[in-house]
Amino acid sequence: xxxxxxxxxxxxxxxxxxxxxxxxxxxxxxxxxxxxxxxESLNSKCSEPNSPWVADRGTQNDxxxxxxxxxxxxxxxxxxxxxxxxxxxxxxxxxxxxxxx
Numbered sequence: 483x484x485x486x487x488x489x490x491x492x493x494x495x496x497x498x499x500x501x502x503x504x505x506x507x508x509x510x511x512x513x514x515x516x517x518x519x520x521x522e523s524l525n526s527k528c529s530e531p532n533s534p535w536v537a538d539r540g541t542q543n544d545x546x547x548x549x550x551x552x553x554x555x556x557x558x559x560x561x562x563x564x565x566x567x568x569x570x571x572x573x574x575x576x577x578x579x580x581x582x583x
Contacts, residue, residue: 484550487515487540488574498550502542508578511550514539518549540574 484493489507498511514520519530520539527539530547 483553484516485553486511487513487551488571492553493550503581507574508581509540509574510542512542512544512548514543514545516551517545517547518551519547520551540570541577 484498485491486493486504486507486509488509489504491504491506493504493511497505501511503509504511514527514536517528519528519533521527521529526533526535528536528547533545533547534543536543536545
């Protein structure tokens with residue numbers, strides 16, 4: 483099972499193949515923050531050396547190395563460490579308002 487990087491909603495394979503956006507929060511599903519190669523500690527934020535540079539890691543991209551990160555915890559409410567800061571969440575919520583215009 484996979485989950486959204488922003489709201490932690492579980493995403494089935496059917497949701498991933500049909501939708502471009504998370505049905506709960508509207509954030510992009512195919513983005514670096516949902517990828518197994520995403521690593522906050524690296525300078526490029528990606529453990530794949532041949533991946534293209536992506537300026538905004540929370541928005542949709544067409545990286546061919548994308549592999550959806552599996553859920554690490556079975557219950558999203560028990561997750562205590564959240565790498566998304568309050569400012570990033572506010573930015574993403576603002577972007578979600580104007581996505582379909």
